[in-house]
Amino acid sequence: MRSSLAPGIWLLRTFSRDSWYRGFILLLTFLIYTCFHMSRKPISVVKSRLHQNCSEMIQPPNATQDPNDTTWCSWSPFDQDNYKELLGGVDNAFLVAYAIGMFISGIFGERLPLRYYLTAGMLLSGLFTSLLGLAYFWNIHVLWYFVVIQICNGLVQTTGWPSVVTCVGNWFGKGKRGFIMGIWNSHTSVGNILGTLIAGVWVSGPWGLSFVVPGIITAAMGIFTFLFLIEYPEDVDCAPPQHHGGPEENQSSPADPGSNPYSHQECSLEAAAGSSKEPSAQPAAISFWGALMIPGVIEFSLCLLFAKLVSYTFLYWLPLYIFNVAHFGAKEAGDLSTLFDVGGIMGGILAGLISDYTNGRATTCCVMLILAAPMLFLYNHFGQNGIASSIVMLIICGALVNGPYALITTAVSADLGTHKSLKGNAKALSTVTAIIDGTGSIGAALGPLLAGLISPTGWNNVFYMLISADVLACLLLCRLVYKEILAWKSALSKDTGSCLALTPTR
Numbered sequence: 410m411r412s413s414l415a416p417g418i419w420l421l422r423t424f425s426r427d428s429w430y431r432g433f434i435l436l437l438t439f440l441i442y443t444c445f446h447m448s449r450k451p452i453s454v455v456k457s458r459l460h461q462n463c464s465e466m467i468q469p470p471n472a473t474q475d476p477n478d479t480t481w482c483s484w485s486p487f488d489q490d491n492y493k494e495l496l497g498g499v500d501n502a503f504l505v506a507y508a509i510g511m512f513i514s515g516i517f518g519e520r521l522p523l524r525y526y527l528t529a530g531m532l533l534s535g536l537f538t539s540l541l542g543l544a545y546f547w548n549i550h551v552l553w554y555f556v557v558i559q560i561c562n563g564l565v566q567t568t569g570w571p572s573v574v575t576c577v578g579n580w581f582g583k584g585k586r587g588f589i590m591g592i593w594n595s596h597t598s599v600g601n602i603l604g605t606l607i608a609g610v611w612v613s614g615p616w617g618l619s620f621v622v623p624g625i626i627t628a629a630m631g632i633f634t635f636l637f638l639i640e641y642p643e644d645v646d647c648a649p650p651q652h653h654g655g656p657e658e659n660q661s662s663p664a665d666p667g668s669n670p671y672s673h674q675e676c677s678l679e680a681a682a683g684s685s686k687e688p689s690a691q692p693a694a695i696s697f698w699g700a701l702m703i704p705g706v707i708e709f710s711l712c713l714l715f716a717k718l719v720s721y722t723f724l725y726w727l728p729l730y731i732f733n734v735a736h737f738g739a740k741e742a743g744d745l746s747t748l749f750d751v752g753g754i755m756g757g758i759l760a761g762l763i764s765d766y767t768n769g770r771a772t773t774c775c776v777m778l779i780l781a782a783p784m785l786f787l788y789n790h791f792g793q794n795g796i797a798s799s800i801v802m803l804i805i806c807g808a809l810v811n812g813p814y815a816l817i818t819t820a821v822s823a824d825l826g827t828h829k830s831l832k833g834n835a836k837a838l839s840t841v842t843a844i845i846d847g848t849g850s851i852g853a854a855l856g857p858l859l860a861g862l863i864s865p866t867g868w869n870n871v872f873y874m875l876i877s878a879d880v881l882a883c884l885l886l887c888r889l890v891y892k893e894i895l896a897w898k899s900a901l902s903k904d905t906g907s908c909l910a911l912t913p914t915r
Contacts, residue, residue, distance in 0.1 A: 427647045434580050434639060438573040439593055441527065441634055443600040444627040445569045448538040448562075449503070450604025451619040453725045453746075456496050457732045457739040458616050459487040485550040495552060497861020500725045502556040504854030506563030511847030514567035516840060523572045524638045530568025531631025535624040537562035542620025567843075574822055574842040579641050581650050590819035591761025598750035598757070598811065601724065605747050609740045700840040703825050705771075708889050709817050712774065713849030715882035716814045719781075719875045722856035723749055723810065730868060735793045748800055752807025757815030759808065769897070770821050771889035774813035778883040781809035782876050789872040813882070818846055852878070 460483045487495055517526065540558050543549075581589060608619035642649050700706065727749055731742040756777070764773040788802040822842045856878070863870045 427642070430639065430642065430645060430647050431580050434576065435589070435593055437634070437638060438576055439596045439599075441531070441596075441630060442569055442573050443596040443603065444531065444623075444630045445534065445566055446597050446600025447604040447607070448534055448620075448623045448627045449566070450601050450724070451538075451608035451623060452500065452503075452541070453728050454605055454608035454612050454739070454743040455616050455619055456729050457742060458612050459484045459496070460492040461739075484545075486552045493861050493864055497858050498552075499555045499559055500857040500861070501854055502559040503563040504721065504850065504857065506560040507567055508847060508850035508854050510564040510567035511570070511843050511850050514571055514843055514847075516843070517568075523576055523640045524635060526568050527572045527638065528631050528635040530565050530572075531634060532628050533565040534562060534569075535626075535628025535631065537565065537624075538627060539621045539624030542617035542624065545615060545617025570818070570846050571840075571843045574819065576638070576640060579650075588758070588761045588765050591758040591815060594757045594761075594815040594819045595754040597815065598753040598807075601750040601753075602747045605728075605743045605750075609743045612739050612743065700844055703841060705821075705889060706825055706841060706844060708771075708885055709821050709825070710845045710848035712882045712885040713814065713817045713845055714852035715878040715885070716774075716778065716810070716817065716852070717849035718852035718856035718859075718878045719785075719810050719882075720753075720814045720856075721853035722860045722871070722875060723807075725857040726860045726864070726871075730871075731793075734868060735799070745799065745803070748803040749807035750811075752804035752809075753811030753815070755804070756808030756810070756812030757819075760812035760816040761820060764816060764820065767897075769890075769893040770816060771886045772893050774816055775883050775886045775890050777809050777812045778879055778886075781806065782879045782883075784809055785872055785876050785879065789869065810879075814849075818842075818849065822846070 483492075489495065537558050541555065541562075544554060577590070577593065604623055607622055608616075611618040611622075639645055723746075727746040728739075728742045731737055731745055732739060735742070735745075737745065760773050760777060764770045767773065784802065784806050788806050792799050792802040822845050825841050825845075856875075859874055860871050863874060
């Protein structure tokens with residue numbers, strides 16, 4: 410009984426119980442999205458197997474192909490000269506479906522139980538990932554099969570991101586959100602690394618298992634999600650987090666630029682959110698337009714479009730780039746490409762730490778994007794001069810490219826989805842997350858497609874395209890960076906004024 414315990418002991422037990430549940434939810438959602446990304450990665454590793462230089466290989470004794478045929482070891486229909494365009498089309502089938510589905514998924518995510526929604530998405534994603542691999546065992550050589558499976562997989566995978574961000578947002582408040590979500594968002598890179606390593610085991614043999622094994626793991630994780638996911642702290646009598654309304658925020662005037670860099674349009678947003686001030690009332694789900702009008706959503710969404718374009722081009726084409734330029738084997742190229750994701754883990758954590766300390770999400774993203782542009786240029790021109798330089802540059806590029814991407818899709822999305830103008834209506838979180846990541850997914854679809862079209866003209870042109878996208882992402886944040894600088898100046902002048910007021914006069 411609460412009354413029989415000393416206040417300190419009761420608080421300690423409550424805190425420990427709440428912390429345990431929060432840690433469990435953080436780990437579970439981490440594993441969930443690790444599986445989603447793990448199932449996306451094998452296609453980039455298997456690409457180098459679908460089209461090979463067969464002239465350097467010895468045909469088996471029972472082979473019926475022409476000895477002069479240089480495509481006998483490739484997998485039809487990717488044995489043609491336009492194989493890069495075909496592989497880009499397969500990638501784009503997934504990414505376009507993902508981008509379109511993401512805008513719809515957030516709306517469903519607000520209105521359906523997250524546990525059922527995530528479970529269905531993971532089971533179906535595991536199925537469609539496995540079906541890609543079964544093309545090897547069923548000896549399927551028609552392009553439409555790969556395209557249709559990728560479209561279906563792209564649609565069902567949109568259940569993942571809005572759901573896990575909403576779940577984490579339900580459990581964690583604003584304090585140190587950038588750091589916590591920076592660590593948590595490493596699931597993206599961990600999933601890419603695991604997907605690469607698992608695919609690498611079978612890429613030189615029965616490559617179908619490179620898809621089937623991640624598919625089975627993803628489906629199994631879906632069952633685990635159904636059994637153990639807890640959507641809200643209140644469901645297990647835990648204390649809900651504080652999203653806004655801290656002491657500093659409550660004392661600041663809404664018109665004060667130091668109170669929040671993105672605070673304006675409060676009245677219209679309150680109406681759009683449709684929330685009630687009574688804590689007992691159940692807030693209505695926000696409309697798409699209402700979520701779009703939250704200050705900062707449009708700028709960060711467009712920035713993510715170009716940032717994700719760069720990140721996903723590396724995700725889908727880096728192993729093939731290393732395979733072609735550095736002349737590594739398929740497995741070695743895939744293993745080396747994981748260093749980009751190792752850098753991504755470091756970049757996401759670093760971006761979260763800096764943005765928490767400075768309270769400048771946009772400025773943190775902008776600085777990292779500025780540094781990323783010259784690093785991409787240097788990696789393309791000098792990154793293949795030796796294994797040591799390649800390792801170092803891949804890690805740095807991964808940190809600078811994925812740092813802003815990780816920060817926007819996690820801490821920024823959660824901040825905007827629980828913006829104080831919504832008056833506590835956390836129902837907006839799923840829709841805001843879907844808008845931001847859906848817009849970013851348009852860039853994710855464009856990047857690999859453009860890489861497939863441009864790469865036949867030379868890899869240098871691909872990198873020029875990536876650098877241009879990086880610069881555009883940076884420019885789109887200029888207004889928000891300016892507002893953050895004004896907020897810092899306002900806070901600094903207040904601190905200076907307080908110090909002068911306390912200084913005794915002679």
